[in-house]
Amino acid sequence: MTRKYFGTDGIRGLTNTAPMTPEVAMRVGQAAGTKFLRGSHKHRVLIGKDTRLSGYMIESALTAGFTSVGMDVVQVGPMPTPAVAMLTRSMRADLGVMVSASHNPFHDNGIKLFGPDGYKLSDADELEIEALIDTAPVLAAPAAIGRARRIDDAQGRYIHSAKSSFPDRLRLDGLRIVIDCAHGAAYKVAPMALWELGADVIPIGVDPDGFNVNAGIGSTHPEAMQERVVASGAHIGIALDGDADRLIVADENGALVDGDQLMALVVTDWAKKGKLKGGGLVATVMSNLGLERYLTGQGLTLERTNVGDRYVLEAMRARGFNVGGEQSGHIILRDYATTGDGLVAALQILSVLVTSGKPASELLHLFDPLPQLLKNVRFSGGAPLDTDGVKRVIAAGEARLNGTGRLLIRKSGTEPLIRVMAEGEDIGLVTEVVDEICAAVVAAG
Incomplete structure (x- = not known):
């Protein structure tokens, strides 16, 4: 089924342009609230946000939507996405919402939804909400309208939770x-x-x-x-x-040290301590072949998924892994969090740094990555990857890299971009292949 609102990571777009308007945000609140009004208890949704200007507007519109269908709203202000996931669980909320466009500039914003277990909603849940967004909501009776309140100690709760992932015996002195x-x-x-x-x-x-x-x-x-x-x-x-x-x-x-090297360190450390589950880690198709070869040498496995931390997490839950993530730095440690958590991942790295006594330059470079090149090509419309010319150039690139590397081409789920990535032992060949495909996409667009 074609998605109208949700992308690979919630709803995201340019603020005050569909779908990131206050009108749509209110309808998202009404739709998500309607779906999660289950059982006879008093229903509650927790809303956090980052620091971009439009957060006030989107938060207020969501609050209006949720309260209009009978859900109480707890606002926690600027808080990390993993904090919203954690607080949703600890406060027994029916739903958690993060208002953020992640790494995008201030003029974008987004809405991420978490279920009562603190995990991002499934594709099926998001499709149900999509259907409800374009349906007239059943508004609550006047006496059943929800209340909204802001709590002041959310930051302390998250700090305590994050620090609990750090070994009790250690300090960072x-x-x-x-x-x-x-x-x-x-x-x-x-x-x-x-x-x-x-x-x-x-x-x-x-x-x-x-x-x-x-x-x-x-x-x-x-x-x-x-x-x-x-x-x-x-x-x-x-x-x-x-x-x-x-x-x-x-x-x-x-x-710089990317997510592949960081995951390699965590997995190696947890394997030595007997903490690792699944016999390796889950990462995306973007992770470097060098990581895969390193893990194989350690007797560990690398399970690959499509790009997106939600797909990594789904595979982790299905296959029993407790470490996973992306080269970009989304690292999911299921022993401590239900989503990527930059601070918790950093604390795991720091714990190894403290106990090893090694400098970071030695500790954080466990393998030599194969040369990898990623380029983004913006397109104005259509489907350039479906054209015969682009298909021929991609097939030729795959043939040239066969046995020495790999090629990955995908359409971005959040922007009008074609992402072209190749890696292999010969950086000159990798560069030629990527440039030829990018030129073909531009010509097709």
């Missing part, structure tokens, strides 16, 4: 850490959690003004973090994105 919060949802909680564990914290990206979320900073723009690590003589740098469900790390030399 003597560790100098740069933490880049992207002027986003974790701008208070992440530096505070690290400080409470004893670290010498150097925070950047902690002055949100509604417009600067992810603007030249955070996990998608880690240059400021890298520079600060070197300039301050820090032991490690951590960059989160706007809703803090992903991270990228820099070692003490400012060299």
Whole structure:
């Protein structure tokens, strides 16, 4: 069934342009509220957001929608996406909502929905809500309209939950850490959690003004973090994105470490401790072949899924894995969270850093990645991947890489982009293949 509102990660778009308008947000609240009005108990939805200007508008519209069908609303203000998932469970809410466009710029926004178990909704649930969005809602009687209230201690609850993932016997004393919060949802909680564990914290990206979320900073723009690590003589740098469900790390030399290397470290550490479940990890088709070869050498497996942390999580739950994630830095540790959590993942990395006594540059580079190149091609409409010319060029590229690498072409689920990725042992060949396919897509568009 074709989706009208939901993409690969909730509903997302340019603010005040369909579908990210207050009208649609209110209808989403009414539709999701209607679906989750189950049982005779008093129903509750928890709403969090990041720091972008439009968050106030979308939060208010959602609140109007939920209360109009009889759901109480708990507003927690700016909080990381994983905090919303955790609080939804701990407060026994029927539904959790995160208002965020993740790593996108301030002018975009989005709506992510979590079920009462703290997991993102299934495709089937989202399709049911889609059908209800375009259906006239059954409004609550005047005496049954929901109430809305804001709670003030949500940040402390999440900090406590995140710190509980860190070994009780350890502290971060003597560790100098740069933490880049992207002027986003974790701008208070992440530096505070690290400080409470004893670290010498150097925070950047902690002055949100509604417009600067992810603007030249955070996990998608880690240059400021890298520079600060070197300039301050820090032991490690951590960059989160706007809703803090992903991270990228820099070692003490400012060299970047992506999600593949971070997952390799966690899996290796957990396997040694007997904590690992599933015999390996779940990652997407984007993860480097170097990671796969490293895991094979460790006697561990790599299960691949389509791109999207929701698909990683579905595979983890179905196959019994407790570690999974994406090269981009979404890392899911099911022992501690029901979704990607940048802070919790960072604490796992820091725990190994403390106990090993090794510098981050040695600890965080477990394998040599194969040369990999990803380019995005914007298109104005149509289906360029279905044209004969593009199909011929893709087939030729696959033949050239056969046995020495691999090719992945996909359409973005959130933007009008074709993503072209190739990796292999010969960077020259990889570059030629990617450039030829990108040129063919441009010509077709």
